[in-house]
Structures are given as structure tokens and as C-alpha cells.
Amino acid sequence: MVGGSATLLQFVLLFLLVEFSHLNEVLASALSFALSAIYNYLMNYYFTFASEKSHIETAMKFMLVAALGLAINSSTFALFLSLGLYYLLAQVGATIITLFVNFLLHKIWIYRS
Template sequence: MESVLPTHAGDSANRLAHKNADRFRFATYASVGVAGTFAQYAVLSALVSIHACGAVLASCLGSVTGAMVNYLLNYHATFRAKASHNRTAPRYFTVAAISVGLNSALMFAFMHRLRMSWPLAQCITTACVLLFGYSVNSLWTFRVRSA
């Protein structure tokens, strides 16, 4: 006869461990984003201060640098990927490109349609893009599966 009792304590502990691992992975992903942003701003500041190029180009070059930092840190630290860079890098940078578009669309909508101030719009946009990027990179780029 099958039991209809609640799940065993071991099942609950296993689910809790996976939930904690997911939270830690998300926190690591967000921290990696801070490192990538720092790299972007460092390149931007350096190029502008030595008059190597204008701020817009310097920001673009810094953004590419930040994306590369983010990719490598996420590959090794956040997701501990086993798949080859040939598989993960194109996926990661596809997600990054979509994220840039999402960032632009949300900023436009929040500022021009909802009349938000740019700092508030950017904060909300950043949170949305962070959740989007983490979700897609977890499920597609690095294929993290919870048990």
C-alpha cells in the first residue's frame, strides 16, 4: 500500500539545498556584473583621461571589456560551465546583445511613456535586465538544472 504521508525530511533538505545553491548562484551572477561594470568604467575613464578617444567610443570599448570579464567570470565562477567556449560564448553574447536592446527599450518606455526620471528608470531597468540575463544564461547558455 502506498503512503500518502508528506515527503521525507531528506526531500525537504534536498530542495532547500538546491534553493540555497540557486540563491548563491544569483548573488554570484550579480557580483560578477559589478566586476564587469567596474572594468567598463575603468576602460572608459582611462581612454578619456589620456584623450585616446571620445567618451562614447570609450564607453563602447569599455562595455565590450566588461562583457568579456562577465563572460569569463560567469563561465568559471557562477555556472562552473563544462561546455566548450565554442558553444557557450555565442550564446552568452547573444543574450548580452538582447539585453542591450531590452535595456534601451525599457529606458525609452519608462522615461518617455511613463515619464520616470532617468535614475529611477535605470534602476528598474537594471533589475529587469539582471533577471532576464540570469534566467536565460542559466537555462540556455550554461544550462543549469535544479533537481
């Protein structure tokens, strides 16, 4: 539920930033990823993994993973756009690739007790 809602938030923000703010698609994707990452961190910390670690410890690890996720998301999104995919379809592809890496790092490194 948390991952799905964070992904939905990312797509809604991407759509709004591209369609109504007329932001460049790659910049809009990166910004929507970053904003949904904050939501994702808080929801994962409190609900998915019910972490007992301090925010100082988990947030630092999370920021490293989020930065890696942002790099993966942005680069694959840009690649898919360059191949001519519509920006929302390009985001689907980038999301699938980023999702696997992020979840594994969250589970085995950030929130593990």
C-alpha cells in the same frame, strides 16, 4: 558577486562616459552594458557556472542573450529617460528589468551542462 561586480562596472563606465566623455546617455548606457557583458561572460564561465562547455558553444549563446539584454537595457533606459528620470536612476530601472531575463537565460541555456 559576479553579477554585482558586473553591474558596478556598468554603472562606473556609464558615469565616466556621460560625465567625462560627454557621450549621449543612451549610447553611454549601451556601451557600458556591452563592456560589462564581456566581463560578465568571462566571470560567469569560469566562476559562477564553472562551465565545462567550449567557449565556441557558450559564447555564441551568450552573444544572443547579450544582444537581447542590450535591447532590453537600451529600450527601458531610453523610456525611463523620456519620463524625466535622472540617467543613473533610469539605469537602475533598466538594470533590474534586464537582470532577471539575463540570469535565467544564462542559467538554463548558456551554462547548463
